[in-house]
Amino acid sequence: MKKSILFLFVILCFCLIISSCDAGLRILDIEIASYPDKLFYVIGVDKDLDLEGGTVYLISRDTPKGEYSEEMSGRAFEIEHNIDFQKEGIYTVTIKRAAFYDTFPIQVVSKETLESILRDMEP
Secondary structure: OHHHHHHHHHHHHHHHHHHHHHHHHOEEEEEEEEOOOOOEEEOOOOOOOOOOOOEEEEEEOOOOOOOOEEEOOOOOOEEEEOOOOOOOEEEEEEEEEOOEEEEEEEEEEOHHHHHHHHHHHOO
16 A cells, blocks of 8 residues: 555656646747748759758747747658659648647749749849
């Protein structure tokens, strides 16, 4: 009987410690802080989404926006997209954490389209 009571007491203490530690970290929302370095992809050249350079604000009850952020490329987020790297178009990338998400667009272009854009930019 004493072992059972001691076991229940330990579990109760553990639950109280865990819940009090998490109280200040409860996420209320996420928001893209900075887009990835790469937002344009070329057919036949690029085959994978590159999130390097992108960061996401984690907004909680006790921290103001901008105080805490994480890199998109880390494992803290679930990434969803329907990008076809073989077809020109604008695609949406969704960054998720728990029930919260934010989105941003990327564009896939052909080599010819990219060359045309670069020619048009020349003085």
